[in-house]
Amino acid sequence: xxxNNSVGLVAPQTAHFDTPLTLKSGAVLPQFDLVFETxxxxxxxxxxxxxxxxxxSGNHHVAGKYHESDKNPGWWDNLVGPxxxxxxxxxxVIGLNxxxxxxxxxxxxxxxPATQQPWGSTFPVLTVEDWVxxxxxxxxxxxxxxxxxxxxxxxxxMQALQWTxxxxxxxxxxxxxxxxxxxxxxxxxxxxxxxxxxxTDPEFHNGDYYAHGVVPRRGLRIARMLGHITYLxxxxxxxxxxxxxxxxxxxxxxxxxxxxxxxxxYLRYQGDKFAGExxxxxxxxxxxxxxxFDPALNYDGDLSKAxxxxxxxxxxxxxxxxxxxxxxxxxxxxxxxxxxxxxxxxAEVTAAHGHDAFLMPDPHYHAILRSYLNKIDVNNTKLRxxx
Amino acid sequence: xxxNNSVGLVAPQTAHFDTPLTLKSGAVLPQFDLVFETxxxxxxxxxxxxxxxxxxSGNHHVAGKYHESDKNPGWWDNLVGPxxxxxxxxxxVIGLNxxxxxxxxxxxxxxxPATQQPWGSTFPVLTVEDWVxxxxxxxxxxxxxxxxxxxxxxxxxMQALQWTxxxxxxxxxxxxxxxxxxxxxxxxxxxxxxxxxxxTDPEFHNGDYYAHGVVPRRGLRIARMLGHITYLxxxxxxxxxxxxxxxxxxxxxxxxxxxxxxxxxYLRYQGDKFAGExxxxxxxxxxxxxxxFDPALNYDGDLSKAxxxxxxxxxxxxxxxxxxxxxxxxxxxxxxxxxxxxxxxxAEVTAAHGHDAFLMPDPHYHAILRSYLNKIDVNNTKLRxxx
Numbered sequence: 001x002x003x004n005n006s007v008g009l010v011a012p013q014t015a016h017f018d019t020p021l022t023l024k025s026g027a028v029l030p031q032f033d034l035v036f037e038t039x040x041x042x043x044x045x046x047x048x049x050x051x052x053x054x055x056x057s058g059n060h061h062v063a064g065k066y067h068e069s070d071k072n073p074g075w076w077d078n079l080v081g082p083x084x085x086x087x088x089x090x091x092x093v094i095g096l097n098x099x100x101x102x103x104x105x106x107x108x109x110x111x112x113p114a115t116q117q118p119w120g121s122t123f124p125v126l127t128v129e130d131w132v133x134x135x136x137x138x139x140x141x142x143x144x145x146x147x148x149x150x151x152x153x154x155x156x157x158m159q160a161l162q163w164t165x166x167x168x169x170x171x172x173x174x175x176x177x178x179x180x181x182x183x184x185x186x187x188x189x190x191x192x193x194x195x196x197x198x199x200t201d202p203e204f205h206n207g208d209y210y211a212h213g214v215v216p217r218r219g220l221r222i223a224r225m226l227g228h229i230t231y232l233x234x235x236x237x238x239x240x241x242x243x244x245x246x247x248x249x250x251x252x253x254x255x256x257x258x259x260x261x262x263x264x265x266y267l268r269y270q271g272d273k274f275a276g277e278x279x280x281x282x283x284x285x286x287x288x289x290x291x292x293f294d295p296a297l298n299y300d301g302d303l304s305k306a307x308x309x310x311x312x313x314x315x316x317x318x319x320x321x322x323x324x325x326x327x328x329x330x331x332x333x334x335x336x337x338x339x340x341x342x343x344x345x346x347a348e349v350t351a352a353h354g355h356d357a358f359l360m361p362d363p364h365y366h367a368i369l370r371s372y373l374n375k376i377d378v379n380n381t382k383l384r385x386x387x
Numbered sequence: 388x389x390x391n392n393s394v395g396l397v398a399p400q401t402a403h404f405d406t407p408l409t410l411k412s413g414a415v416l417p418q419f420d421l422v423f424e425t426x427x428x429x430x431x432x433x434x435x436x437x438x439x440x441x442x443x444s445g446n447h448h449v450a451g452k453y454h455e456s457d458k459n460p461g462w463w464d465n466l467v468g469p470x471x472x473x474x475x476x477x478x479x480v481i482g483l484n485x486x487x488x489x490x491x492x493x494x495x496x497x498x499x500p501a502t503q504q505p506w507g508s509t510f511p512v513l514t515v516e517d518w519v520x521x522x523x524x525x526x527x528x529x530x531x532x533x534x535x536x537x538x539x540x541x542x543x544x545m546q547a548l549q550w551t552x553x554x555x556x557x558x559x560x561x562x563x564x565x566x567x568x569x570x571x572x573x574x575x576x577x578x579x580x581x582x583x584x585x586x587t588d589p590e591f592h593n594g595d596y597y598a599h600g601v602v603p604r605r606g607l608r609i610a611r612m613l614g615h616i617t618y619l620x621x622x623x624x625x626x627x628x629x630x631x632x633x634x635x636x637x638x639x640x641x642x643x644x645x646x647x648x649x650x651x652x653y654l655r656y657q658g659d660k661f662a663g664e665x666x667x668x669x670x671x672x673x674x675x676x677x678x679x680f681d682p683a684l685n686y687d688g689d690l691s692k693a694x695x696x697x698x699x700x701x702x703x704x705x706x707x708x709x710x711x712x713x714x715x716x717x718x719x720x721x722x723x724x725x726x727x728x729x730x731x732x733x734a735e736v737t738a739a740h741g742h743d744a745f746l747m748p749d750p751h752y753h754a755i756l757r758s759y760l761n762k763i764d765v766n767n768t769k770l771r772x773x774x
Contacts, residue, residue, distance in 0.1 A: 024642075025640075025642035026642075027642070124642070125642040125643060125644075182630060183630070184621055184624070184625055184630075185621075185624035185625050185627070185628040185629055185630065185648075185650045186616060186619075186621040186624045186625070188630070188648050188650045188651065189612075189615075189616045189624065189650050189651075189654055190616060192612070192648075192650065192651045192654055192655075193609060193612045193613050193616065193654065195644055196608070196609060196612065196654075196655070196658070197584060197609050199644060200605040200608070200609070201605075202589055218587040218588075221583070221587070222580060222583060222584050222587070222609060225576075225579070225580045225583065226580050226613065228576075229573060229576045229577060229580065232573075234571055234572075234573040234710075237571070237572035237573045237576065238571055238572050238573070240572070241572040242572055243569060243570070243572065243575070243681065251684050251685060253412075253679060255411075255412035255413075255414070255511070255512040255675075255679075256512060257512075257582055257586060257671055257675065260678070261572075261575050261579075261678065263572045263575045263576050263579065264575065264576075264579045267576055267579055267580065267583075268579075268583070271583070284644055288642075288644065291647070291648065292640060292642075294630065297638050298638060323621075
């Protein structure tokens with residue numbers, strides 16, 4: 001059964017692009033598909049479109065369900081829907097699977113038309129800038145000249161920020177949540193361990209595992225287990241799992257390497273699930289795009305200079321227990337935006353869940369988003385007439 | 388050339404134990420060897436012995452060198468030597484390789500006398516209590532009834548604390564550095580990811596890789612890379628590596644998965660080095676001993692009750708940037724000791740290096756150790772006569 005404030009049943013669409021896309025690396029994609037979903041109605045002057053950018057393992061299925069008994073709504077369903085903080089009565093919301101993704105958009109597992117084989121290792125490394133360029137083409141495809149807002153958490157927040165840089169006239173508001181102006185050495189280190197787990201898996205076959213009928217499941221599993229540690233706070237893990245034994249009979253321990261603690265059980269479950277669903281080449285590219293994102297790189301590290309041409313208004317949100325992208329990193333963004341005399345709202349939300357907090361329906365957090373989004377001015381006269 | 392305040396050239400010794408040792412798990416080791424080194428002279432009444440317990444990847448080679456041109460002194464050489472904070476003019480210092488280790492003491496790679504094959508997967512899982520029991524047998528072997536002190540950092544600190552619990556009359560001072568009364572869920576999670584990287588390596592062969600002439604190098608490498616992230620602080624990594632590119636030509640990026648950042652290069656180097664030296668079965672057992680350490684387990688989590696029979700005096704040291712074993716965890720130990728009206732000195736050292744700080748010659752930290760150790764009363768009249 002669908003909730004009252006769900007966007008209801010949805011279906012993905014595919015946009016095909018025949019014009020070659022030159023990437024930041026210099027590589028050229030001769031053609032590509034982007035899979036996307038939309039929720040709500042585009043208004044007459046096309047001023048109410050909001051693009052949602054996904055993070056490392058996300059996709060285009062942001063809200064709604066695929067069938068009546070679907071138990072897994074879109075990944076940001078708690079945010080997007082009629083009367084929800086990102087209100088689909090007001091906004092036309094677009095979710096897409098990023099280029100290089102593994103949920104339908106062109107990626108390493110897609111067929112390279114030149115060889116009729118999967119791209120595999122030859123699929124290029126993408127950057128946040130490349131994604132934003134491809135998303136701008138999707139906006140063109142939908143006939144949208146200017147987005148009311150681009151919204152994203154984590155890697156998605158980097159895309160929202162990049163939009164305001166790459167297309168200052170095409171985005172009115174950037175909502176940059178649980179994000180950072182670049183990765184720290186520690187962030188890069190975690191990514192590198194995850195990548196090395198995948199790359200050294202004997203079934204990775206240098207990225208061309210499709211041809212061998214295998215997937216580097218072991219490596220992907222380790223990568224995901226590690227990721228989960230960084231998504232949660234130490235305290236949240238302590239509260240949820242603590243030192244609780246999995247098969248507690250008194251305090252009898254097993255003295256082996258099977259699951260002994262609930263914590264281990266959770267991680268193995270998450271790792272196994274992900275390894276059966278996600279493409280390793282996509283994982284590698286998503287983490288590399290994170291590593292590379294650094295708008296200040298060519299401005300001697302001066303983020304304020306890097307953002308000099310930005311015109312959008314901003315909401316920046318961070319979470320106190322997020323040690324992956326700490327509030328201090330969000331404040332760097334805020335400072336650089338303010339240095340450019342831009343209009344910025346900043347909220348540091350007290351939340352226990354660490355980086356994952358950006359996905360959770362924390363009332364304070366959602367109230368902040370609702371309030372900000374409510375104030376965005378769009379011309380919905382015609383839309384309201386229809387409803 | 389040897390420094391003036393080095394213990395000089397040293398050589399390991401081996402103590403063989405023929406009496407079966409019953410472990411906490413119920414398993415029995417029919418016989419075992421412990422490799423150890425000593426520095427300084429045992430005094431006439433044998434009151435000046437200090438045992439150093441090693442952490443996850445440590446061993447018996449605490450101080451000194453094996454030959455004149457040896458470039459790698461013992462792992463705590465900055466602490467132990469004549470006129471150093473742990474002064475070998477005063478103390479007789481013992482370092483050993485823990486049971487289950489891979490530096491000469493009996494472990495999984497040793498030959499099981501019953502089968503004449505390496506123990507491999509059949510080598511038992513050990514606990515901190517087991518190590519302390521085996522260390523007490525080594526003290527017996529050396530004719531030492533009571534240790535002036537047991538000193539350890541990290542997992543070594545857990546052993547120091549356990550000594551005061553298991554043998555309250557055999558240890559006068561416990562020096563518990565950068566340690567914790569048990570692991571948090573996050574600590575266990577990191578250990579589990581490391582173990583799973585090893586166990587799922589196709590060359591692990593369920594722990595019996597010796598028979599196959601291979602080692603699970605890939606898994607061990609990942610485990611070590613991950614470990615290194617947790618040994619350093621985010622800030623220390625930032626200061627040391629930041630986002631510095633490895634092969635910087637302008638800001639030209641490679642857009643592939645080879646080493647791009649200095650951070651990656653460091654981690655790969657550390658991982659490769661370790662994977663060529665360390666035994667995977669030992670790594671598994673060391674991490675499991677960490678997981679299991681929890682003196683309060685059978686006291687409803689009440690550490691104060693668990694420590695009721697302790698008699699020793701303590702120095703507890705933590706480091707502000709240590710997020711693996713944070714100062715808060717050391718304060719838990721201090722509180723429980725104070726609840727039992729024991730004499731405790733506690734120092735929270737401002738240090739940037741994270742968990743690794745306990746191995747570094749920070750002047751403030753070393754001054755604290757020197758001061759505490761100087762005040763320990765031993766009867767060295769005869770020893771001084773000899774010198």
